[in-house]
Amino acid sequence: MRNISLFFRSVVKSLTLLFFLAITANSVSAQSAAEGVTLFKQKCTACHALNAKVVGPALKGVTDRRSEEWLIKWIRNSQAMIASGDPEAVKIFNEYKPAVMTPFPELTEENVKSILAYIKEGDKPAPAAPGDVAAQGAGASSNGISDFALWGLVAVIVIAFLIIVVLNRVVKTLERMMLKKQGVLVEEVELVEKDRLAGLKKLAKNKKFIFFVIILVVIFMSTASWMGMWNTGVHTGYQPVQPIKFSHQLHAGINKIDCQYCHTGAYKSKNASIPSLNVCMNCHNYVTAAEKNGGQLSPEIAKIYRALDYNPDTKQYGNNQKPIEWVRIHNLPDFAYFNHSQHVNVAGVKCQKCHGPIQTMEEVYQASPLTMKWCINCHKETEVNHKGNAYYNKLIAAHDQLKKGEKVTPAVLGGLECGKCHY
């Protein structure tokens, strides 16, 4: 189910992308604005946006606020203008201190004019929005359909069964009343009870019924013992609800951010480490996913801001900070020692080898069983790459000494390491 929905989602995504590209290609018509948009993206977006204050001010309507001549001078060398004491230039400089605008002497007057033309025209509201919404809707429904259909089916069966029982009752009472009206004697209540007991006895002697019951019991017992034997303490497929709907598919899969950018512990420590929120803020001080949320800050990113007591308007952090309580998925028993750096750094094992196709997981689940058998199988099969691997230098040296028939002392075998005696 997961694979099918993933496939469906990727198809929908690529289709929307094509659709969106086609429309944006049509909408930018003016030649100079088209040149301007390229230059704007190359030179300006590192610090400016049209509608929001980033590092520098929002640029929408800047052509109305200042003259073109002033802007050309400012963009090509703002520092010179400040030094010459232009009052407006000094005012802006003081407002946005300590940020200083990069001088762009390489831009010609024509270049600057085309950038200004783009700013004037602005970003046309993308008409792809309805398609986007439809795609999101489709994605959501493809996600939920399995559970919904299943429970719906169960509900329908239960309701149908209840209706049959009730109708049966009604039919029986009606029949009895008809018989009464016709003057036929109705059986005594006692008789009916006796009949019921007799029915049970009859049922107990019914071989087909007994066979059916036995089959049910066998199915129940076997299922219980099978699951008990194989799944006790094995968490494969465990997918708890996390406090933030963080998508590894988006961050690692589509955006191609290296796993270890966030999980910095993986190559140098025992734990891969859950990134602290300042790592999120390296991008999410700018990225608010507003285009997916109708111009509003994404509710999931808002959770980061709330935890950090961060005000996106003033860009200030408050004091009432609380950690995000992520739910741990991969959990080894207390008696097993596992070290990430040993596997990632020394052995060069890829994250996916143990964590599964993490770059396709909208919501992370445990892909491997993490049982002892699973560990041992990999340790039996994997070939150790000792060439150019400093971790194995001493081991190789000790073996060389043995081969040459030299004296091998405990010191050669790591007997002088602190941890051999002190722990």
Place this chain on the structure above:
Amino acid sequence: MLLKLSTMKENILVMNKLRIVGATFFVTAAIAVISSCSDKRSTGLEYAPNMYKALAFNPDQPNKNFRNGQTAQVPPPHTMPVGFDEVEEAYPNTPEGYQAASANLVNPFPATTANLEDGKILYLRMCSHCHGLTGQGDGSIVQLGKFPGPPSYSKGNSSRGGTMKDLTDGKIFHTITYGVNLMGPHRYQLTPDERWKIVLYVHELQKLQ
């Protein structure tokens, strides 16, 4: 199961072969289907969990013993992890600190092949999704239009004066440590040694045209 069915055959029912096979198939299929159902939100059956769960607190667990309820406490001020130095005090995140870092800091690592190789690995891991594989400011998230592109290492001017290709050891180190403009600080993700190795590799990228 077959054994059970065969006793059944003798004692309870007299069935033909087809029925036995059919029943066996049905029972096996039912068991397979039912036992494949599990609640993905739960860890499932546990036996003797006290052997699995640590008595000691994990760093990411809640902890009633501390006032803020966390096991991971912020270390006291001026404590340093092994391999870190107090660059924050000597070269603060100010224009003066930036210039001082440029004037005084020199990369302790020589540009050997091994160090450059380390620097390249770290650069690709920590920087390339924005700065691009060759430092031209065209990384994967920039190309997707999700994050504005940073300036190229080899072309144009720096927002803090001078050209990008002439940025010194200290300036690059200071920028990785504290960030600048839209770039965030990376001193929490990289040790000073790792930052210096990245500086080595960035110098290589500055030479590209």
